Amino acid sequence: MSPLRRINRLLSVSDSHGILRRYLVVNGFDGALAMLGLIIGFLVSEPAELDMVTNACLATAIALGMSGVSSAYVSEVAERKRELGRLEDSMISDLGESAHGRAARWVPVLVAVVNGGAPLVISLLIILPLWLVQAGFSLPVAPLYLAGAVAGLMICVLGMLLGRIADVSWVRSGLQTLLVAAVTVALIYLLTG
Structure with a gap:
């Protein structure tokens, strides 16, 4: 059986497809909105060196990813152990080596990867214009504005996925998720400007 089929089977046994979708969208949205806020914060502040902006964005992306991985893993392990224990109690048998047991061990890993990977990958896509300018590429728009536009695009795409x-x-x-982004930008300008 291929790895993707095995993963799909584990997700089916544990009824976890919806959890993965939610974590992908929710934490992807968190990552995109956090990056947008950081970028707007730099735009309303005194001009900063692009290296400093990029490093701050990258550090935030890594922190979001690590937070997502660790929080999801810990909470999912607890939930899966609880569910497996209840199932074992009702069946009066050890299910550790069954499909349910394997799902209880592996689904938390999958959920953690999605939960942490979504904000990390989306954040890295958003700061790509900053890296391109640092690598010597010429962009038609200032890199912070382009990164803000990419953040808006990511937020809109996640909304469309929902x-x-x-x-x-x-x-x-x-459009609803774009409205959330616009309100966030307006609040940042209002409170910092």
Whole structure:
């Protein structure tokens, strides 16, 4: 059996597909909004060296990723052990080597990877314009503004994904998440400007 089929089977046995989708979107959204806030914070502040901006964004991305991995792993291990224990009690048998036992061991790892990977990867995509300028590429827009635009795009895409999952208008869902981003930017300008 291929690794992807094994993963799908573990997710099916533990009914965890929805959990992975939620963590992908929720923590991806958190990562994108955090990066947007950081970028806007730099835009409203005294000009800073691009190295400092990039390092601050990268440090935040790493922290978001580590927080996501560790918090999801710890909480999912506890929940999976609890569920497996209840199932074992009701079946009066040890299920450690069963599909349910394997799912109880591996689903927390998968959830942790998605939970931490989503904000990390999305954050890295958002700060890509900063790295491109540092590598000598010429961009048509200032790198912080372009990074802010990428953040907005990521937020909109995550909203559209939510719309597709919920089987509602993906355009409306994307626009709703963009509205959240716009309110966030407005609050930052209002409170710091």
